[in-house]
Amino acid sequence: MMPLSRTQLGLFFILLCPANIIGLWWAVGSPLVMDPNSICRKTKRLAGKQAELCQTEPEIVSEVVKGAKMAVRECQYQFRSRRWNCTSHNKYFGKILQQDIRETAFVYAITAAGVIHTVTQACSMGELMQCGCEVTRNWAPPSPQANGRGAEGSAWEWGGCGDDVEYGYEKSRQFMDAKRKKGKSDIRTLIDLHNNEAGRMAVKNYMRTECKCHGLSGSCTLQTCWKKMPHFREVGDRLLERFNGAFKVMGGNDGKTIIPVGHNIKPPDKLDLIYSADSPDFCQANRKTGSPGTRGRVCNSTGLDVGGCDLLCCGRGYREETVVVEESCLCRFHWCCVVNCNKCTVKKELSICL
Known part of the structure; x- marks a missing residue:
């Protein structure tokens, strides 16, 4: 896999952002550097939560950038052997993201997942002042074998430093969904919002329990347990499965709903990826479709x-x-x-x- 330059990462990131930033990129004529300061200097052209985050929490934007970078690497790993290999270092890549095809669905989902993952991780590592470890809740007792070391009947307690995935979820939603408000007859917006959420759910819904045993001579008289996010490779694997089974949809008559195309097909749930247009075969280079061949x-x-x-x-x-x-x-x-x-x-x- 070829290393990504800052310019290539900038192209990937800017094209993923809402329509106002896409317009800004084309107006400038060259991609913004993949740097939070460069992004936030454009806050006069941003609005809503994105501008607010740039002005009040620039360190969050830094984590958003890291999440986008991680998403690029994971996308290229998952598609390394496919006709479309998530190559962002060519002039056609922007065309892919302008279509409602299943490849675009994966890109949006993996990026939203990358943002929730990096923000949450930064909280757990103490790198952000406004968040930290997850506040212990009244969860059910963890499995005695949660980490392979527990024992039946051993006492337990929630402790350690659990990942505050709710905080990462909210920041991912604020940045990725900004300016993507549901509007009448806007099938593209509905699809983008759905795939963003599917990416976040691929992290949030698969939190795992880790425990550490305490006791004399290696015994496990007490377990301290906490919640951790899945490894990002697991997230990528799971989203690739959703990509393979993605749902083709169309807009409902009310302009506010999506319905599956075909007969006797169940509606997609929040974990599914959706698209509305068929993908090109990606066999030949094609500037119009964005296929690198x-x-x-x-x-x-x-x-x-x-x-x-x-x-x-x-x-x-x-x-x-x-x-x-x-x-x-x-x-x-x-x-x-x-x-x-x-x-x-x-x-x-x-x-x-x-």
């Missing part, structure tokens, strides 16, 4: 899945190419605690889409 992509000549040459190369075939790469080899562990490796050059056979 798959020519030159590395494929798996023996695979039959989405990364296999037959699917990835769209039936055009592929060529075999030998490349020389440098890898770490003959690694040795030295006490304590360093691993020293030599550099070796090896030849690799790659399959490249025609």
Whole structure:
């Protein structure tokens, strides 16, 4: 995966923001640097909660930026073997986000999830003055095996530093949903708001319980337990599943509801991703649809899945190419605690889409 430049990240972030910032980006003619100060200097062109956060809580905007960066990396990991691989370092990427296709649904969801995740994590780490660990609530007792170390009958108590996901949820909602108010006959707004919420729910609804045992000689006479967010890779995996089963929808007659397309299809719930337009096949580069094409992509000549040459190369075939790469080899562990490796050059056979 190629590293993202600040300019590429800026493009990704600005295009994800509400329509007023998209207009600002096109007016400027070049993407804003992925920097909270650069974003907040534009507050005269922002409104509502976004401007308020920039003016009163710029440190929150810094976490929003981190969340967007994390979302980019996760999107590229999840789609690394697909025809559309979430590549943001090309001139076509903006076209993708202007369509109501399922790829856009994933991008919005993973970004909203990234923002809730980074803001909540910053609270737990003590990096934000206005929040901290979660306030203990009257939850049901945790499972005795919540962390694999508990024992039946051991006493327990809520403690430690639980993640205050409610605070992260609210800040993600304020920033990501700003200027995306539900309006009459605005199917795009309804879809964006729904996918933002699906991303947040992929974090909020899957909090896990962690416990630490206390007692003499390794016994577990008392457990201290707290709530933690799922790892972000789990969030990405879960949203990819939702992407694969995304619902095609259309706007209802009242302009305020969405209904699934097709017969005998259950309505999507809050965890589902939704879209209204079919995706292009992404086989050929196409400026109009935003497809970068798959020519030159590395494929798996023996695979039959989405990364296999037959699917990835769209039936055009592929060529075999030998490349020389440098890898770490003959690694040795030295006490304590360093691993020293030599550099070796090896030849690799790659399959490249025609």
